[in-house]
Amino acid sequence: MLDPTHDTEEIIERVAALDVGKATLVCCARVPDDKNSSRRLQEVQTYTTMTRSLLSMADRLRCLGVTRVVMEATSDYWKPVFYLLEAQGFEVWLINARDVKHLPGRPKTDKLDAVWLAKVAERQMLRPSFVPPPAIRLLRDLTRYRVDLVEARTAEKQRVEKLLEDAQIKLSVVASDIFGVSGRAMMAALIRGERSPKTLAQLARSSLRRKIPALEEAFTGRFSDHHAFLLATMLTRVDAINVDIAALDRKIEEEITPFAAAVERLDEIPGIGLTAAHAIIAEIGLDMSRFPTAAHLTSWARFAPTVKESAGKRKGKNATGHGNRYLARTLGEAAVVVGRTDTFLGERYRRIVRRKGKKRAIVAVGRSILVIIWHLLSDPEAHFIDLGADFYARRTNPDRKKRNHIRELEALGYRVTLEPTA
Secondary structure (H helix, E strand, O other): OOOOOOOOOOOOOOEEEEEEOOOEEEEEEEEEOOOOOOOEEEEEEEEEOOHHHHHHHHHHHHHOOOOEEEEEOOOOOHHHHHHHHHHOOOEEEEEOHHHHOOOOOOOOOHHHHHHHHHHHHHOOOOOEOOOOOHHHHHHHHHHHHHHHHHHHHHHHHHHHHHHHHHOOOOHHHHOOOOOOHHHHHHHHHHHHOOOOHHHHHOOOOHHHHHHHHHHHHHOOOOOOHHHHHHHHHHHHHHHHHHHHHHHHHHHHHHHOHHHHHHHHHHHOOOOOOHHHHHHHHHHHOOOHHHOOOHHHHHHHOOOOOOOOEEOOEEOOOOOOOOOOHHHHHHHHHHHHHHOOOOOHHHHHHHHHHHHHOHHHHHHHHHHHHHHHHHHHHHOOOOOOOOOOOOHHHHHOOHHHHHHHHHHHHHHOOOOOOOOOOO
């Protein structure tokens, strides 16, 4: 029995493919031959990536009646070309370079690459990568830059800790956060020239005052003016990054206003705060029609194991592969946070940690969170309902556990006789 497929047209009549570089691009346009229906006509031209040249290319493609333009994701060079053609009304597809990998034995030039890409595209043998709409792209730029600044701040903080270790100042051994109120006061005193361990230890606040004897021991080192200069420079950079992050947060709040309802729904999920909700919306958008099912979304995000099968045997270690690192970072942090909560997701995380370890638990719970997100964004009326931390206990059948235990004992050679219950 033949099964129907979901393919539509076999050939795209008028298609163009671009091999994009930094300074130039090669455009191959393929259209039908009006004189011979069995043949195709093609035109290959080189354009610069300057705006006027790209507009000229767009006019030429419009004259040829091109309906779809495809290009490889080459570094960040594809972005201005993609956005310009999108604004000109073309259907633009961004293609993963792995889908059109260069074949061994075939000459490789920019022109041949463009022609090959056009031939593959017109036969619909490619899938477009997800490129969010303009409003989401603006938000994505902000949230990604915020992540980059947080990473830069973390790196600078680590340099501070290494500098203190170099000076035999063991503050990080005693204080869990050396950048808290007490830690910053102590480091400011070091920069001003204070070297007395007792005086520095007395700057402790709140619960850290219980560790004053340990702090006096930690500040017994060889902190010099050289260390003070470097420490002051590093702390200035940390403070400057904090100011920039605060400014970004304000800008993100402005850009996220049209999506406030979606943010509120995502905020209902344990482990997802406002910052995480902003980042998730920036990465996957709000239109879930791009992902027909939750499984499509988790597969795109690489939170599902890849399938490699040959001759009926599965290969590999069911690795998920590398996906969107910004989305993976957000979901991973959410999974770790939710693991400390008394919720269904928290209990799921702890169960998997006990059996398979922390890394697998992060991926599994991150996938569960992504499935919940898909349902919440697919249905505007949907709301998150926690199944409860006792879900697994309520689902467990005591009689089934007893039967399984009896089978295990009988397999070991024991004879089990159940006493009749009164």
